[in-house]
Structures are given as structure tokens and as C-alpha cells.
Amino acid sequence: MTTTMTRRFLQCDVFAEYAGAGNGLAVVLNGENLSTEQMQAFAKFTNMSETTFVLPTTKAEASYRVRIFTPVSEMPFAGHPSVGTAHAVLESGLVKAVDGKLVQECAAGLLPMTVQGDGKDRCISVRAPRGKIIPHDADVQTLLDAAIKNMTLGQLPPTLMNNGPQWWCVELADETVVRELKPMLPEIAALTQGSNSVGLSVFARSNSPDYQLVVRAFCPADSIPEDPVTGSANAAIAALMHESKAFGKTGNTYTASQGREVGRDGLVQVRGDDDGEVWIGGKTQTVIEGSLSWD
Amino acid sequence: MPPRRYLQVDVFSKRPGCGNPLAVVLDAEGLSSEQMQKIAAWTNLVETTFVLPPSEANADYRVRIFTPQREIPFAGHPSLGTAHALLALKLVRAQKGEIIQECGAGLIPIRIETSKKFRRRLFFRAPVVKNIEAFESGFEPAAAVFSKLALGELAPSLVEGGRKWWIAEMRDEKSLRSLQPDHAAITAMSKASDSMGLCVFSRCKDQDYQLAVRAFAPAFGIKEDPASGAANATIAAYLLDSGTLQSIGHNYRVSQGREMGHDATIDLRAEKQDDIWVGGECQTVINATMKWID
Numbered sequence: 001m002t003t004t005m006t007r008r009f010l011q012c013d014v015f016a017e018y019a020g021a022g023n024g025l026a027v028v029l030n031g032e033n034l035s036t037e038q039m040q041a042f043a044k045f046t047n048m049s050e051t052t053f054v055l056p057t058t059k060a061e062a063s064y065r066v067r068i069f070t071p072v073s074e075m076p077f078a079g080h081p082s083v084g085t086a087h088a089v090l091e092s093g094l095v096k097a098v099d100g101k102l103v104q105e106c107a108a109g110l111l112p113m114t115v116q117g118d119g120k121d122r123c124i125s126v127r128a129p130r131g132k133i134i135p136h137d138a139d140v141q142t143l144l145d146a147a148i149k150n151m152t153l154g155q156l157p158p159t160l161m162n163n164g165p166q167w168w169c170v171e172l173a174d175e176t177v178v179r180e181l182k183p184m185l186p187e188i189a190a191l192t193q194g195s196n197s198v199g200l201s202v203f204a205r206s207n208s209p210d211y212q213l214v215v216r217a218f219c220p221a222d223s224i225p226e227d228p229v230t231g232s233a234n235a236a237i238a239a240l241m242h243e244s245k246a247f248g249k250t251g252n253t254y255t256a257s258q259g260r261e262v263g264r265d266g267l268v269q270v271r272g273d274d275d276g277e278v279w280i281g282g283k284t285q286t287v288i289e290g291s292l293s294w295d
Numbered sequence: 296m297p298p299r300r301y302l303q304v305d306v307f308s309k310r311p312g313c314g315n316p317l318a319v320v321l322d323a324e325g326l327s328s329e330q331m332q333k334i335a336a337w338t339n340l341v342e343t344t345f346v347l348p349p350s351e352a353n354a355d356y357r358v359r360i361f362t363p364q365r366e367i368p369f370a371g372h373p374s375l376g377t378a379h380a381l382l383a384l385k386l387v388r389a390q391k392g393e394i395i396q397e398c399g400a401g402l403i404p405i406r407i408e409t410s411k412k413f414r415r416r417l418f419f420r421a422p423v424v425k426n427i428e429a430f431e432s433g434f435e436p437a438a439a440v441f442s443k444l445a446l447g448e449l450a451p452s453l454v455e456g457g458r459k460w461w462i463a464e465m466r467d468e469k470s471l472r473s474l475q476p477d478h479a480a481i482t483a484m485s486k487a488s489d490s491m492g493l494c495v496f497s498r499c500k501d502q503d504y505q506l507a508v509r510a511f512a513p514a515f516g517i518k519e520d521p522a523s524g525a526a527n528a529t530i531a532a533y534l535l536d537s538g539t540l541q542s543i544g545h546n547y548r549v550s551q552g553r554e555m556g557h558d559a560t561i562d563l564r565a566e567k568q569d570d571i572w573v574g575g576e577c578q579t580v581i582n583a584t585m586k587w588i589d
Contacts, residue, residue, distance in 0.1 A: 009581055013337070018589045020333045041312045044556065045305070045580065047339045263336060287337075288301055290583020294311050 005033065005295060008092065011048070011288035014084040015229040015258075015266040019285045022259070022266045023229040025084035026051040028292060029092055031067065036074070042294055043069035049227075050081040054089060062105035063095045077108035077164060079231020079280045082126040086113055087284035090122070108164070114279065123269060125281025128232065131163035131239025140195045144168070147191040147200060150184055152177045154204055156244055161236040163278075166197035167217075169233075169240045175206045175214045179261065185220040192221045199224075201233040205250055212254035213237070215268070216261060228259040229266030231280045238270045238278040247272065296325060296588075300384065303340075303581035304376040307522040307559040311580045313552070314559045315522040317376035318343040320585060321384070323359070328366070334587060335361035342373040346381065354397035355387040368399030369457075371524025371573055375417045378405040379577035382415070406572060416562060418574030421528030422457035427536050430461075436487040437461065440480045445470040447497065449537055454529040459490035460510075462533045464497065468507050471497040472554060478513040485514040492517070494526045498543065505547040506530070508561075509554060521552035522559035524573050531565040531573075540565060 008029035016022025026046040031039065031053030043051035048071075055065040067074060068081045075081075086102055089095040095102065097115040104111045104126065116123045136144070140160075147168075148158055154171035161167050168191065172178050181202060188200045199219035206214045215237065217230040227233070234256050241247050252272030259266040271279040300321040308314025318338040323331070323345035335343035340363075347357040359366060360373045374396055381387040387394050389407050396403045406418040430451040432438050440461075441451050447464030454462050461484065465471040474495065485492045492512035499507050508527060510520040520526070527549055534540050540547070549561040564572040 009583060011583075019587045020337050020589055024337055024339065041556075045312050045316055046303075047316070049339075263333070285586075287587065288581070288583045288585050289298075290301070290581060292581050293578075294580065 007031070007292040007294065009290055009292035010088045010092065010286060012084050012087060013285045013287050014080045014087070015268050015282035016285045017267060017283055019287045021264055022282070022285070023080050023264070024048045025081055027085055027088040028053045029088060029094060031055050034295060038295060039067060039069055040074070044071045047071055050075070050078060052081045052085045054085060054094065057105050059105055059110060061103050062110055063102040064089050065105040068106065074107070077106055077111070077129065079126060079128060079235060080229065082106070082111065082113070083124045083231070083281060084284050086115070086124045086126070087122065087286070090115065091286055114281070120285055121283060123281055123283055125269060125271060125279040128235035128278045128280050129164045130277060131161050131236050133240070133243055134160040134162050134166060136160050136195060140191070143191040143194045147184060147187040149187070151181065151202065156240065156246055159240050160195060160197060161240055163232060163236050163239060165232050166195065167233050167236040168192070168195070168197055168200040169237050170200060170202045172202050172204045174204050175208070178202055178204045178214045178216060181216065183218045183226070185218065185225055188218050189220040192219070198222065199227070199233065201230070201237060203237050203256070206257070208257070210255065211257040211267060212250045213256040215256045215258040217258070226262050228262050228264040229268065230258065231268065234258070234268045234270055235278045235280045238272055242272050242276055242278070298584035298586045299323065301581070301583045301585035302380045302383070302579055304379055305578040305580050306372045306376040306379070307561050307575040308578045309560050309576055311578045313557055314575070314578070315372050316340050317373055319346065319377050319380040320344070321346045321380065321386070323347050326587070330587065330589065331359060331361055332366070333589070336363045339363060342370060344373045344377045346377060349397045351397050351402060353395055354402055355394045356381055357397040360398065366399070369403065371419050371421070372522065374398070374403060374405060374419050375524070375574065376577055378417050380579070383579050406574070408574070414576050416574050416576055418562070418564060418572040419524070421525060421571045421573050423569045424454055424456045424529060424532035426455040427533060428453045436484040440477065440484050440493065443477060444474070444495070449539065452533060453488055453490060454533050456529040456532065457525050459488065460526050460529045461488070461490055461493045462530055463493065463495050465495050466497070468497045468499045471495055471507050471509060474509065476511045476519070478511070478518060481511050482514045485512070491515065491526070494523070494530055496530055499550070502550070503548065504550040504560065505543050506549045508549050508551045510551070519555050521555055521557035522561060523551065527561050527563060528571050528573050531563045531571050532568060535565050535568060
């Protein structure tokens with residue numbers, strides 16, 4: 001590279017009421033003229049669960065375009081990077097919401113987003129890919145039985161959901177059972193590897209005034225024993241409750257608490273709409289803001 | 296509280312992305328230990344440092360060093376990256392080519408080298424090696440590892456600097472770079488000998504570096520380290536002890552990390568056992584401010 005460009009950089013905390021409560025995200029606000037290899041190398045350098053690069057749109061309807069990378073690969077879509085990137089482009093003034101709406105262009109297509117409020121209390125939601133129940137066979141059932149042997153189950157049967165990634169969704173008896181669970185990680189890794197899924201999530205209804213559901217998500221096969229706050233797992237759980245007509249007194253619009261067991265305290269706003277679509281959102285805090293020299 | 300200055304630096308690096316990353320939080324006064332630990336967990340880098348005013352008259356600055364799990368008294372890569380951040384922001388000035396860092400391990404001199412050919416390079420003095428113990432084939436956990444390696448001329452040894460490392464010379468650069476380490480066997484050896492793990496090296500010809508190095512510490516969750524400060528110092532002590540530096544040179548350059556997508560460059564200054572310095576270039580990648588309100 002003969003030219004050196006200073007890029008605008010932001011690192012934020014997604015699904016967070018305050019810095020450190022949520023899931024970190026690195027955002028490069030002007031990602032033009034970086035090669036895919038340079039993007040991947042920078043995503044490895046930040047070591048955040050995801051790093052995004054904002055680019056000029058290629059579709060007239062889109063508010064902005066984004067490419068999403070983990071430290072090892074590019075992803076077509078994920079919830080937490082979408083919410084955090086939308087926060088970053090709004091916060092930096094690159095984009096303005098129209099009637100509380102934004103359209104994100106990403107490898108998975110054009111995704112509608114909603115924006116409520118402003119600044120650190122701004123809540124951004126993205127429509128998650130539609131979730132469906134995936135049947136499993138007897139061999140997988142054996143792996144499942146081993147992985148959930150130490151869990152006190154709730155009402156819904158443990159179910160494999162697909163909403164892009166595949167998640168096991170396991171309802172447990174109550175909040176205390178979820179919070180005190182010591183997951184059997186080797187058995188969970190065997191289950192997820194044997195069923196082409198990213199992880200196993202557990203949830204229970206809560207009587208807390210601040211949230212209606214408590215969630216934890218384990219991805220030991222990807223070297224993530226427990227993920228702090230997970231958009232797609234929360235969307236999968238909401239889709240399961242919708243399919244099973246199990247929203248009950250929780251209602252189809254609720255708040256989920258996730259991450260306390262790993263030192264975080266994330267809150268995910270979940271909204272099921274009448275069409276059976278699930279929206280995942282939350283607040284984002286800007287933690288680090290400055291410039292990047294990479295090329 | 297105004298936002299604090301924040302730099303993310305690449306250490307042992309000729310270009311951004313080659314080396315070992317470090318987060319540096321400046322103006323860290325007012326942060327509690329708990330907040331520092333939370334920030335270090337959130338940045339998710341191997342180490343995050345916090346710069347404070349010195350409490351000793353001789354020191355230029357004070358630093359506290361955190362991994363995502365705990366505070367540590369000293370480490371080479373965070374010391375160099377922190378010194379780089381302070382020099383880059385012109386917050387300290389070198390005297391006689393040196394600045395003094397105050398940290399959990401006391402006062403540590405950081406030496407600055409400038410030359411026409413290289414950008415500014417920073418060096419720390421490594422802990423003095425206390426013991427070099429040659430491998431004996433009767434020690435089975437080590438025999439299980441070394442019997443499978445294409446070993447070079449020097450005998451593998453257990454070298455104790457700040458920590459213990461097994462050091463082994465490989466036959467040539469190609470066998471070093473293509474090595475597929477047996478993590479289970481290295482873990483067993485490391486546990487049986489109370490050591491960090493295994494460092495392998497090869498002498499290199501016709502390159503702009505004289506040694507290629509790889510470091511494995513799977514017992515500590517580090518399958519491979521992209522750029523090792525202290526481990527390279529133990530290799531230097533071992534080479535000095537065996538008289539090998541007469542041919543390699545007492546000032547030599549190491550290539551490390553290519554096998555895991557990095558490309559670190561580490562410079563050694565090893566005149567005598569109690570005077571081994573490890574250093575390299577640092578790159579400022581992110582120059583920003585941090586708001587941490589909890």
C-alpha cells in the first residue's frame with residue numbers, strides 16, 4: 001500500500017445499559033478500499049467477537065452497507081453487529097433514521113431496522129431471519145439427553161431451531177435453575193457438533209420487574225464456553241415460543257437478561273410481531289472513539 | 296470525568312497486524328482495580344495496561360497490567376507497548392536513551408534505540424536466567440515430545456528465567472515452520488516439569504532474521520504465542536551459555552508468529568547473562584478516547 005488513510009473507528013457495547021454490561025463490537029466507519037484480507041486481519045487484531053466495516057450502499061433503499069467479520073471468518077448477518085453498527089452510523093452522523101426506520105444492506109440482503117429514542121438510551125432493533133423448528137433423529141436425541149442430564153427442564157421440550165445459525169433452545173424450570181446451572185461443556189460440544197448447530201441456549205421465565213426472561217448461551221465447540229449476550233439465540237427462543245404458542249403471560253414483547261454469569265449484565269429487547277417475525281434490539285454504549293491506521 | 300485517552304498498539308511489529316496487540320488506557324487515575332479488570336475483560340486482548348502518575352521519584356510513569364482474568368506484576372510486551380504509547384503522545388521524554396517504568400515488579404528501565412535504518416525500537420531487560428538443565432532421556436514426558444521432533448545440533452534444555460521454558464533447536468527453518476505440535480504431549484511435559492511449555496527455534500540463513508522461533512504453552516490455554524518477549528530471552532540465555540552466539544551474533548533478530556497469521560519481528564541484545572534485552576518496533580493502530588461509566 002502506498003497511500004495511508006486514517007479511518008474513523010468506534011468500539012461499542014451492544015445490549016448494554018452501561019459500558020461493560022453487553023457484548024463488545026468494533027466498527028470501522030469508513031471501510032472503503034480495504035481488501036477482504038485486510039478486513040479479516042483487522043477483525044483478528046481487535047479480537048472482538050465481531051468487527052464491522054461500513055461501506056457505501058449499492059442499493060437505493062439501503063441506509064448503509066456493512067460487512068461483518070469474526071476473528072476467523074466473514075458472516076452474512078448477525079444481530080449484535082447489526083444493532084451496534086446502526087448505533088455507530090447514527091451516533092457519528094453518517095446516516096439519519098427516517099420515521100424511526102433504517103435499512104441495513106449486508107451479505108444476507110436488505111434488513112429493516114427500527115430506531116427509538118436517542119443517545120445512550122436509543123434502542124435499535126433488527127428483524128431476525130425467520131426461525132423454524134428442525135426435527136432431530138434418535139442419535140441426536142442421545143447426544144441431547146447427555147447434554148441436558150443435569151438440567152431441571154421447564155414446560156417446552158428441548159428443541160433445535162434454525163434462524164440462519166442453528167440453536168438448541170432448552171426451557172428450564174425457573175430463573176434460579178438457569179442462573180445456577182453448571183453446564184456440561186464437553187457433552188454440549190458433542191451435541192452441537194453432532195447436530196450442525198452453533199450452541200445450546202437455556203432460558204426461563206422470570207418474575208423480575210426489569211426483565212421477563214433469563215437466558216444463557218453456550219458454544220463450547222467454537223471455544224466460547226459461554227457467550228455474554230447473544231442476539232440470534234434470543235431470536236431463536238422467541239421463534240420457538242411463537243411456534244409453540246407459549247408466549248403466555250410473558251407476551252410477545254419482552255426483555256431478556258443475559259450475561260450475569262460471565263460478569264456482564266446485558267438486556268435484549270425482543271418483539272414478536274403479528275406475522276410471526278421476531279425483532280431483536282437493545283441499547284448500545286459508545287466506549288472507544290477515534291481513528292485507525294491500518295493500511 | 297472527561298474521556299480518557301486510549302491507544303491500541305501492535306508490539307514487535309513492522310506493520311500493523313504483524314505483532315502482538317495491546318490496549319493502553321492513559322489518564323487512568325480514578326479507575327478502581329475492579330473497573331480496570333472489567334475493562335481488560337471487555338477489550339478481550341491478551342493484556343490491557345493502565346497508565347498512572349509515578350509514585351517513585353526516578354520513574355517516568357507507573358503502569359498496571361491486566362490480562363482479561365487478572366492483574367500481573369510485569370510482562371515484556373505490555374511494557375514496550377505502554378512505553379511506545381507514552382512516547383508517541385509525547386507524555387514522557389527519554390533521558391540518555393532510557394525511560395523508567397514503575398510497575399508491580401519495581402522500576403524497569405526501557406531502552407530506546409534509534410537508527411537511520413529502523414524506526415524507534417524499545418527494549419526491556421529480561422529476568423536473569425537462573426538455571427539451564429539439559430534434557431535427560433529418562434524423563435519420559437519430555438522424551439515423548441523430543442523423540443518426535445527433527446532436532447538440531449544443541450541438546451534440548453529446561454531453562455529457568457522469570458518462568459521455565461523447554462527450549463529445543465530444530466534442524467532447519469523448514470522443519471520448524473511445518474511442525475505440527477503435539478499439544479497433549481507438550482501439556483503433559485509442561486505439567487510434569489512445572490514449566491510454561493515448549494519453545495523451538497532454528498538458525499536461519501539468507502534472511503533478514505537470524506532465528507525463527509515458535510512458542511507453545513497449551514497447558515496455559517495458549518496453543519501458540521504470536522510473539523514472546525520473555526521466552527525469547529530464555530532462548531538468548533541458552534544460546535549464550537552454549538557459546539552459539541559467537542556465530543549468530545550477540546545482536547540478532549527473530550521471526551515469530553507466521554504459522555498463526557502474524558509476522559512478528561523481535562530484536563535481541565545478549566552480551567552477557569545478566570544483560571539480555573528484548574525489543575522491537577511498535578505501531579499505533581487505534582488512537583482514540585475511552586468513556587467508561589458504570
